[in-house]
Amino acid sequence: MNALIISGSRDLEGRTAQAMAALAEGLEAEGATCDTVFLPAVDLERCRQCDDDGWGECRAEGSCVIEDDFARLVAAIRAADMVAFATPVYYGDLSESIRAFLDRLRRICTHENGEHGIVGTPAVGICVAGGGGGGGPKCAVSLEGVLQTIGFDVADMVPARRQNLDLKLDVLRVTGRWLAQVADETDAQ
């Protein structure tokens, strides 16, 4: 099983990164391989809302005109058996980098050409509130909504706050193991 873990945090050792590492630990304990991407380090523009009506090539063809790392990331998602999206909680919502990416992914995937290989792919969302600790559940609702619109099979959402992070890291290790086991069982059928 190949898992892809996409982060909306720029801190390679921050709380969101710790959450990603815990999920990867569980996945790898069951034989999965994990790749990680930190979106703030990737060349990724926001949607240009190309046409006067707000649509563009995404609506007509299910692809995006912007020449940056978006297409490469979409190909990596299509190649993965499951995808995790981890974001730090900003203002009770997604970070800017993960929002920009998911805004564009949603557009191409609501066209049949863009949904190829993504619809039905298991996904997990992780939202880490590392300040006061508020906003994790609200962020999780926001993230789950966009992942469902894209077509992912949202297997779980894990909100965490600074005050319960250690507990949630344990939850994420178990979640990773479970995801890998379910994938193995599905392959065996």
Ligand SMILES: Cc1cc2nc3c(=O)[nH]c(=O)nc-3n(C[C@H](O)[C@H](O)[C@H](O)COP(=O)(O)O)c2cc1C
């Ligand atoms: C713009 C901004 C908004 C934030 N909003 C919240 C918030 O609503 N709730 C919270 O608990 N922490 C908030 N924080 C703190 C982040 O969630 C915290 O820095 C997070 O743990 C960063 O994780 P990282 O180290 O993995 O990037 C905010 C931080 C920033 C920069």
